[in-house]
Amino acid sequence: MDIKAPRGVRDILPDESWRWAYVLDVTAKTMADFGHSEIHLPIFEQTELFSRGVGDTTDIVEKEMYSFTDRGGRGITLRPEATAGMVRSAVEHGLCAQGAASRLWCWGPMFRYERPQKGRYRQFFQIDVETLGLAGAVADIEVIALSAEIFRRLGLKNLEVVLNSVGCPKCRPIYREKLLAHFLTNKDKLCKDCLLRLDRNPLRLLDCKEPGCGAVADAAPAIYDCLCDECAAHFEDVQNGLNTLGFRYKLDKRLVRGLDYYTKTAYEILSGDLGAQNAVCGGGRYDNLSESVGGPHLPGVGFAAGVDRILLVMEEQRCSFGKSLKKEVYVVAQDDTPAVRNAALSLTHKLRMEGIPVEQDAGDALGKKRSAKAQMKSADNAGVAWACIVSQDEAQKIVVVMKNMTTGEQTTVQPEEVARRVKEA
Ligand code: HAM
Secondary structure: OOOOOOOOOOOOOHHHHHHHHHHHHHHHHHHHHOOOEEOOOOOEEEHHHHHHHOOOOOHHHHHHOEEEEOOOOOEEEEOOOOHHHHHHHHHHOOOOHHHOOEEEEEEEEEEOOOOOEOOEOOEEEEEEEEEEOOOOHHHHHHHHHHHHHHHHHHOOOOEEEEEEEOOOOOOHHHHHHHHHHHHHHOHHHOOHHHHHHHHHOHHHHHHOOOHHHHHHHHOOOOHHHOOOHHHHHHHHHHHHHHHHOOOOOEEOOOOOOOOOOOOOEEEEEEEOOOOOOOEEEEEEEOOOHHHHOOOOOOOEEEEEEEHHHHHHHHHHOOOOOOOOOOOOEEEEEOOOOHHHHHHHHHHHHHHHHOOOOEEEOOOOOOOOOOOHHHHHHHHHHHOOOEEEEEEEOOOOOEEEEEEEOOOOOEEEEOHHHHHHHHHHO
8 A cells, every 4th residue: 555654653553552551541540649630632722822832932833833724714733732732721611710729631642743763753642741720839749749650650760850940930031141141152152053042042052952052051050040039949849849759850950841831840751761852751830821822820730741752661671561451262153054153143242241352253354254273273363261162062052162272171061151161260
């Protein structure tokens, strides 16, 4: 076939999808333990939500969004992230009305037109967590602890939490000026992109991966001396809370994140087993995001973890994915008489109604029935615990030979007995 999946997107095939289900199961339980409720958001939103929310000088908005005009002439964008949508939804539905707090989570595909490489795709999946309506550092600590706990339960090792504060609109402009002056005196060492970004957003230069820019960024002043009293106290409270919980983290003055809505806390969790795209999770506080998209004041803090990357790390580290969902029984029709075929069909359905995973022979691509021998071969390949061979005895009665596929032992039973015997085994 000439038609392939578009560049940067992947199919999650059956031998992989059960691992995704495991990660999401563990995640859902952890969310419940931390008091976060699941919410389902639309895959596309009005473009303005992201241009105003995420920031129109960010790479995401400038270069990476899948935007189009719909048939009604509306500007629409496939969500590149979930935070802006979460805030939009909470405001639209009054989830934080009268000062209430909302702890939410969601998961699903996000879309960014990035250069595909290992761990970086154009459609990727995020687990997204947001706590809305709380301004204090406890909410930041809870959110960071929640992300770390999901990874702990999944068995991920070799992770590093990096933490920073990006200040607020009161103190960041002072830092911005200091930073601008530093980069201007080192202008000759900066890459083309950084020179373009210099005036619009000098903080973004701290993030540049080019070695020349990296050296200049390393020597840049840290934000800590510029933080206003409120931001400095918040930063200290977050660190004290993490220390109380015994979390290890590293302060990184160059951590600025690629989205413009952050205020105060910014953090990432990095994996030593991912190569260049090493962030399994990123997040922070965004106290002004709601206002920037036309909503009321609504402080928030959250994170998003990349499911694709979590899976890569888990596979690399040979983490456990629990048990794969294997079929337990394969029903084989001994011959092609209507009585035997119907009995095999009924047995399959009854076992499924009992919650037993069953596969049966359903013919081939040409609609032809397959021989009992061919069906037994399929039972072998399916790796089932039991093959149940349905036939008629001399008295024309339907009987089932249950073959234990591990020991090879065979027992002849009535069809009604099969479910009990499978369950008891
Ligand atoms: P982000 O850092 O852009 O933050 O993305 C969060 C995580 O999504 C990354 O750490 C990474 O694991 C995964 N990710 C991002 N882009 C890709 C990609 N192209 N391919 C595979 N995985 C990717 C946000 O999206 C914020 N909304 C996080 C947040 C929530 N902040 C506060 N609340």
